[in-house]
Each structure stands twice: as structure tokens, then as C-alpha cells.
Amino acid sequence: MPIPEDVTGEEIDKDVRQELQSLPKGLAEDVAKNLVMVARLIDEDPEGAYGYSKVALRLASRVAAVREAGGFAAYANQKYAEALAEFRAARRMSGSAELWPVMADCERGLGRPEKTLDMAGAPEVQKLDKAGQVEMRLVAAGARRDMGQLDAAIVTLQSPELASNSLQPWTARLRYAYADALLAAGRKDEAREWFAKAVEADKDGSTDASDRLAELDGVEFVDAFEESDEADGAEAEVEAEAEVEAEVEVEAEVEVEAEVEDDKD
8 A cells, every 4th residue: 555755654652663673674664654554544544544554464463563553443444353353462462451441342342242341340450550441441331331231331430530620631531421321311410510521621622522512402503614505505596586587677678679660660
């Protein structure tokens, strides 16, 4: 697959670059460039990212970072069985528990929420950092919802991290998930309160909490572009009608002139 000229491979993280040092220099550069493309495209063009990940895997399947990138690219394309296989391989190579939550979420994607809950109670969770533990809690709550256990999902999300006023990278998503679970359980007033709290924490717009809050408040947003298009359409319609009227008037004048000429004759 083509690599843009502005991609050098130096953009990758230092730790990943260090992993690639086990490869011959030219090969390491090629793999690095493909990994950069995976990271660049995975949000906006997951299919493209998946394509670059397959190239990287073909070149260096024995590098943990490459298997991890392949896992995330497959995950972004909802290829959960493939993603899980890649994550497991990366975990065996690195010995890290960091991928445990996303592996558990792959089990959800494969329709095995019970397996997800088993993983949520496994010793590996204790090896995760705070962000990883919060992510595991979010995944477990999702599994509860998959099983129709709304009250259990709500309880799962209730935690010191949820109650804390300190804003962390995970705060907005945790509050949003809690609000969404409350709303699904029919607890609309509480849901509104937590969607509002999610909005406060969501500085970069990573969730649609503001839209959900507005929806609960009965606020409707009109797209300015749609309004502009409608106005342009109405203006064009008026202009067209005016042109038709002008043509009719001209034709009428011609007919009158013709009648006058006939009378003269």
C-alpha cells in the first residue's frame, strides 16, 4: 500500500521504535511507516488502517507492537475474533496485562458477555493501572447490559472514580456510561444530572453528552447549513417564478401588438 511522502516512520512512540530495533534497518523503517499509517487512519478510515496493519503483520509478525496494532485495526473494523487473536499474541510476547480490557470487550463483540465478566474478576485486573481498571469497569458494565442486567450495570459503574470531582482522561466516558445506563433503566432525572456532569468533564468532545442532554431537555438544533440550503432553494424558486411571470408578460405584449397591427390592416 502507498505511503505518503511526509511519513518517515520516526513518528512512532519510542517504545515501539525500540521493539523494531530487532529487525534489519530497512525492514524496521518499512514496518514503522505502516504502523504510522495505522495510527493515522484508525479513527477516520478504519478499513485503510486495517490494510496497513496487514502489511506490517506480513513484514514483522513476531513483534508485539505490530500484533497489537493489528489487533486494534481489526477491532476498529469489528473483526473481533481476529482482534482477540492478535491481542492474545501481543500479550504473550510482551507479558503485559494492558490489553486485558479490550480483550474482554472482544468477547462482548463475539456475543460472550459471560466470558467478559469472568475476565473482569480475573487476577490480571489487579495488574492494570487506574485507567485500565476504569476501562475494565466500563466493559463489565456493558456486558451486564448485554445480558439485560441494567441494575447490575449501574452498580458496576458506581465507584470512587465516578464519585470523584477530579477530572481524569476517563471521567467523561465513565459519567456518560453511568448516565446512559440510568436512562435505559428509566431513571430520567438522574440520567440528566449525570449527562450534565459528563458534559462538564468532556473538554474535547469525545462523547455526545451535550446532544443527549439537549435531547432530554427537549432542545432541537437546526443545522445552519441546512437552513442556508433551504433559503437558497426558496430564493431560487422565487427567481424562477419571476422569470416565468416576465416571459408571460412579454408574450402578452407581443400578442397585443399583433392585434393592433391586424386592426390597422
